[in-house]
Amino acid sequence: MTAAPVPDLTPDMTVAAVMEALPGARRALFARYHIGGCSSCAFEPGESLAALCARNDNIPVQEMIDHLRASHENDLRLQISPAELKSRINDGALLHLVDLRTREEHEAVAIPGSVLFSQDLQREAFGSWNKDDLVVLYDHTGPRALDAAAYFAGHGFTQVRALAGGIDRYSQDADPGLPRYRVEFDAA
Numbered sequence: 001m002t003a004a005p006v007p008d009l010t011p012d013m014t015v016a017a018v019m020e021a022l023p024g025a026r027r028a029l030f031a032r033y034h035i036g037g038c039s040s041c042a043f044e045p046g047e048s049l050a051a052l053c054a055r056n057d058n059i060p061v062q063e064m065i066d067h068l069r070a071s072h073e074n075d076l077r078l079q080i081s082p083a084e085l086k087s088r089i090n091d092g093a094l095l096h097l098v099d100l101r102t103r104e105e106h107e108a109v110a111i112p113g114s115v116l117f118s119q120d121l122q123r124e125a126f127g128s129w130n131k132d133d134l135v136v137l138y139d140h141t142g143p144r145a146l147d148a149a150a151y152f153a154g155h156g157f158t159q160v161r162a163l164a165g166g167i168d169r170y171s172q173d174a175d176p177g178l179p180r181y182r183v184e185f186d187a188a
Helices: 015-021 025-033 049-054 061-077 082-090 103-108 119-128 143-154 166-173
Strands: 095-099 134-138 159-163
Touching: 015 025, 015 049, 025 061, 025 143, 049 061, 082 095, 082 166, 095 119, 134 143, 134 166, 143 159, 159 166
Parallel strands: 095 134, 134 159
Antiparallel strands: none
């Protein structure tokens, strides 16, 4: 999948700017450095990469930057564009299309042929699906699907992909007949 080039990451760049530029950065920081997964290893959005490295055992800043870039490149390889997915669906390709959203979202609008993710489906997938079959995971806008694709890949799935931009971008770019929606959270 073609994507915008990764911006230059610098030691003075804030964690918030890194997270915006590299959607999988939180996962990458936690996986390698155990940073950002809990309150004891949290970071502040306005904190610079240099400050984050300094207070975490003086991690070499360039090492962290290199790791974030490599993780981002891997994330790009895990994605499938809406146009490519639509083309594969239209061509009748064998694929497992898995919706990671809530039941309510799935019932309101879903990509035709998709199945709603559940623990039972996960057991079935890990236990009996061919791990070389194409598995496409999607959510509303993409980040959760990317995390899930990394999880599936870590369990041996060789052709797992996350739908770039989720169903929102798919309905905009590949299938305008699917209604778009916004998720609103009740703060109460």
